[in-house]
Amino acid sequence: MNKIVIAPDSYKGCLSALDVANIIESAILEFYPKINIVKVPIADGGEGTVDALVTATKGKFIYSEVLNPLGEKILAKWGILGDGTSAVIEMASASGLPLVPKEKRNPYITSTFGTGQLILSALNAKCKKIVIGIGGSATNDGGAGMAKALGVKFFDESDNELEEGGLALQKLKRIDISNIDPRIKDVEILVACDVDNPLCGPRGASAVYGPQKGATPEMVKELDKALLNFSKVSKEATGKDVKDIPGAGAAGGLGAGLMLFTNASLIPGVELVLKITGFDTLVRDADLVITGEGNTDFQTVFGKAPVGVAKAAKKYNIPVICISGGLGDGYESVFENGIDAIISISSKPASLEECMLNGATLLKSATKRLIRVLQVGMLIGKKSG
Numbered sequence: 001m002n003k004i005v006i007a008p009d010s011y012k013g014c015l016s017a018l019d020v021a022n023i024i025e026s027a028i029l030e031f032y033p034k035i036n037i038v039k040v041p042i043a044d045g046g047e048g049t050v051d052a053l054v055t056a057t058k059g060k061f062i063y064s065e066v067l068n069p070l071g072e073k074i075l076a077k078w079g080i081l082g083d084g085t086s087a088v089i090e091m092a093s094a095s096g097l098p099l100v101p102k103e104k105r106n107p108y109i110t111s112t113f114g115t116g117q118l119i120l121s122a123l124n125a126k127c128k129k130i131v132i133g134i135g136g137s138a139t140n141d142g143g144a145g146m147a148k149a150l151g152v153k154f155f156d157e158s159d160n161e162l163e164e165g166g167l168a169l170q171k172l173k174r175i176d177i178s179n180i181d182p183r184i185k186d187v188e189i190l191v192a193c194d195v196d197n198p199l200c201g202p203r204g205a206s207a208v209y210g211p212q213k214g215a216t217p218e219m220v221k222e223l224d225k226a227l228l229n230f231s232k233v234s235k236e237a238t239g240k241d242v243k244d245i246p247g248a249g250a251a252g253g254l255g256a257g258l259m260l261f262t263n264a265s266l267i268p269g270v271e272l273v274l275k276i277t278g279f280d281t282l283v284r285d286a287d288l289v290i291t292g293e294g295n296t297d298f299q300t301v302f303g304k305a306p307v308g309v310a311k312a313a314k315k316y317n318i319p320v321i322c323i324s325g326g327l328g329d330g331y332e333s334v335f336e337n338g339i340d341a342i343i344s345i346s347s348k349p350a351s352l353e354e355c356m357l358n359g360a361t362l363l364k365s366a367t368k369r370l371i372r373v374l375q376v377g378m379l380i381g382k383k384s385g
Contacts, residue, residue, distance in 0.1 A: 001287040004028060005313075007040040007279065008292035009305035010048040011325045014359040017041035017048050018055055020292055023360055024323065027367035031375075038282050042291070042305045045192030045269025046135025050079045050090050053131065056277040057082035064121040066114035068099045069138040071164065078118050081276070086129040087122035091115040091251055092136035095145075097213060100138045105214030107140035107206075107223060109165035112254055116149025119262075123183045131276070132258065133192045133269065134251040138213055140166035140206055140223050142199070142230045143257015151179040152261055166206075166252065169226035175237035180261065189262050192269035194303040197249035199242065199256045200228045205249035213252070227253055234260050270308030279312055288374075289313045290367075291339075292323040298330025301337045310338030323366055325355060343370055 008020040015023070021039040028037060040056060043049040054061055059081040068074045076093040080086070092098070094114030097105070115132075122130045139145065144154055145164055154162040156171040197203050206215065206223035215223060230253070231243040238260050242248045247266040248256040258264035274280070283289060291306040301307050310320040322334065322342040334342060345362040346355055347369075355362060 001032070001035060003036040003038065003286045005038045005040060005283050005286040005289045007042050007289060007309045008323070009042050009044065009294070011292075011294040011359055012047055014294065014325065014356040015363070017043060017052050019360070020363065023363045024290055024292070024367045027364045028371060030368070031371045038286070040277050040279055040282060042270065042277070042309060043133065043273050044135070044194045044303060044305045044308070045133040045272070046194070047090065047092055049133035049192060049269070049273065050077060050088050050093070052273060053081060053088045053276055054079035062121070062125075064118060066094045066117040067111070068114055069095050069110035070100060070104065071111065071113070074099065074114070076114060076118060078121065080125060080127065085127055086131065087125065087127040088131045088133070089115070089118045089122065090133045091254060092133070094118050095139050096136045097138040098136070105138065107138070107165070107210055107213045107215050107252065108167040108219065110139045110213070111141055111145030111164035112137070112139045112143055112252070112257070113145035113149050113164065115254065116146035119146070119184075120149060120181065123181060123187065127187065129188045129190070131190050131192060131272065132264075134254050135194065135269070137251035137254060139254065140210055140213060140215070140227070140252035142166070142169060142227050142253035143255075143261070144169060144230065146254060146257055147180075147261045150181050150184060150261065152177050153179065166223045166226050169230040170222065172229055172233050175233055177237055177261065184262050189258065189264040190272055191255065191258055191264050191266045192272045193247045193250045193255055193266045194269040195250050196246035198244045198246065199231055199248040199253050200224055203249070205253045208249070209252060231256065268303050270303060270305050273305075274308060274312055279309070280315075283313050283318060284316045286313070286318050289318055289320045290323060291320060294325040295328055296322060296324040296326070296331045296334060296342060297328030298333055300331065301333050306339060307334060307337045310334070314338045321370065323363065323370065325359065326352070
């Protein structure tokens with residue numbers, strides 16, 4: 001082997017994508033100290049997107065004060081890419097579920113206002129393109145909070161401005177977009193989105209994602225009614241009907257809000273990340289690609305980073321191995337989607353907590369086991385040849 005490309009996603013809650021890539025690299029170099037290794041941390045639009053793109057393009061990280069989903073002041077990280085004119089934002093850093101304690105999770109009141117503030121920060125930095133990862137939200141407000149931060153106003157039938165949150169949208173009667181920040185129309189906005197849910201209905205934002213944000217079955221019904229009303233009133237105000245567009249229901253309807261109030265385009269997250277990192281050029285002369293993620297199961301084939309990496313590598317017939325934190329039900333489906341082999345970092349029965357606590361050590365050990373198996377394969381290949 002002459003060149004290995006290491007392109008993992010993060011092990012969420014344990015190791016960043018860059019951490020994973022560095023650990024795999026360190027293990028390989030113990031066997032092949034002179035081999036050419038290219039590290040490309042990957043993300044699919046959720047946690048780690050800012051880190052992956054800023055690192056890959058040699059950009060810079062920035063922290064801005066914004067309001068979290070409950071209206072409390074926090075510092076949120078975003079980045080400017082190496083070209084100096086493109087920003088990358090994760091809505092999760094301003095409006096994400098981990099920002100809200102479990103006992104306070106309530107999609108009736110949580111807001112995407114902070115995400116809109118991050119967009120304003122990018123506008124103030126004179127960015128001409130904004131990449132927005134919209135995974136991991138704590139909200140169900142259709143992106144109304146985001147739009148408020150940009151200058152859009154939402155009114156009830158008494159012409160009072162609406163309070164924050166998804167439930168308030170049931171009372172929405174009129175939207176005034178005349179004061180939206182004029183700079184937004186001149187900025188290209190690319191939304192990294194890895195789901196195709198519509199805004200409303202049984203596959204909509206409220207029904208599918210509301211429960212994990214604290215919604216009871218009754219709350220789901222009320223939130224769905226609210227988003228349906230939001231879609232009708234926003235169509236009158238903007239002339240856009242986005243309710244049934246795939247991805248409109250992403251991030252509690254933020255996908256819809258971005259399409260309604262900006263010129264945003266929704267793009268599969270991993271495809272967008274691979275394009276910006278120039279992955280196609282980096283991988284075409286590789287001998288092996290190693291990818292990975294925190295847990296691999298049947299969901300991995302639905303737009304997750306390892307399969308996106310594998311499909312890109314397969315254009316050049318390059319073998320792909322996935323090193324995962326764990327293997328769940330249906331992980332075998334990845335073999336039909338470009339991944340040739342997969343291993344778990346766990347070498348013995350252990351709890352999730354134990355694996356996460358020792359993630360770095362387990363990953364390095366697993367990579368060494370992998371390299372030894374590859375060496376045996378190369379020996380067999382020489383004999384059979």
